[in-house]
Amino acid sequence: MVDYRHSPVTVDGKRAVVIGGTSGIGQAIALGFAEEGADVVATSRDETKVEETAAAIEDRGVDTARVTCDVTEHDSLDRVRETAVDELGGIDIVVASQGAISRATVEGISEEDWDFVTDVALDGVRRVTQAFAPAIEEGGSIINISSLSARLSMANLPAYSAAKGGVEAFTRASAKELAPEIRVNAIAPGFVITPQNADTYAEGTEKRQRIDERTPLSRVAEREEIVGAAIYLASDAASFVTGEVLTVDGGFADSAF
Numbered sequence: 001m002v003d004y005r006h007s008p009v010t011v012d013g014k015r016a017v018v019i020g021g022t023s024g025i026g027q028a029i030a031l032g033f034a035e036e037g038a039d040v041v042a043t044s045r046d047e048t049k050v051e052e053t054a055a056a057i058e059d060r061g062v063d064t065a066r067v068t069c070d071v072t073e074h075d076s077l078d079r080v081r082e083t084a085v086d087e088l089g090g091i092d093i094v095v096a097s098q099g100a101i102s103r104a105t106v107e108g109i110s111e112e113d114w115d116f117v118t119d120v121a122l123d124g125v126r127r128v129t130q131a132f133a134p135a136i137e138e139g140g141s142i143i144n145i146s147s148l149s150a151r152l153s154m155a156n157l158p159a160y161s162a163a164k165g166g167v168e169a170f171t172r173a174s175a176k177e178l179a180p181e182i183r184v185n186a187i188a189p190g191f192v193i194t195p196q197n198a199d200t201y202a203e204g205t206e207k208r209q210r211i212d213e214r215t216p217l218s219r220v221a222e223r224e225e226i227v228g229a230a231i232y233l234a235s236d237a238a239s240f241v242t243g244e245v246l247t248v249d250g251g252f253a254d255s256a257f
């Protein structure tokens, strides 16, 4: 007899750290995990935002800890790891959702802007993996937040695009090295409304109209619409999924017209 039982899509009872977890997509993932019964440490550089998000996590009836973090510093990530292990009793899931962007042409981007973006978006992902891989429990996973710009050309985003392309390649490289104990995957969101970009993507703007027209689902995403992909990849339902990039873009990337 074949055993058709499968693992559920849930993070209930798991322990998660979300880097860049106090705003935007990372915060939605942190709160979504908490709603599903995971203990969550959501962290960024801002103490006030760490406190606000920690309180919102506690409101959902799970454990958390308060710690700031800067992904450009190894020591800072080591502190987050130690805090999470001490306060939650271990780590099963790490999400790297920190973000940095700079709009400039290929010819015009400065060394400083290039280094700023890649230091946070690409080297930050590497440092997060280096800091947390030794502490993640067997069967746990890392989720790196990439972007459509890893595979679609978008004007004036050379450093961001290169960093996200690097994040996807690094996801595959680390998935191979950290297997079989830890799975490593990425999510590539399309256009997602967050408090930070609400004006840019506001209804009625030319940009919004162009995105809506090109997207098969005819709209941009709410940040909560990225949470399900993260829960799936972090859950035991994805126990055979590693080195994968899950695109969540309403069909944008694969649509010609």
Ligand SMILES: NC(=O)c1ccc[n+]([C@@H]2O[C@H](COP(=O)([O-])OP(=O)(O)OC[C@H]3O[C@@H](n4cnc5c(N)ncnc54)[C@H](O)[C@@H]3O)[C@@H](O)[C@H]2O)c1
Pocket (backbone or CB within 6 Å): 019, 020, 021, 022, 023, 024, 025, 026, 043, 044, 045, 046, 069, 070, 071, 072, 096, 097, 098, 099, 100, 120, 145, 146, 147, 148, 188, 189, 190, 191, 192, 193, 194, 196, 197
């Ligand atoms: N919003 C979108 O449309 C979209 C689309 C594709 C990909 N993404 C990616 O999703 C991720 C989250 O972006 P978002 O839109 O939610 O933006 P956001 O600005 O709301 O979130 C980014 C988070 O990263 C934190 N951060 C920045 N620098 C940091 C540092 N040095 N150390 C620690 N934390 C730092 C910020 O404090 C913030 O909490 C990013 O990787 C972004 O590139 C976003």
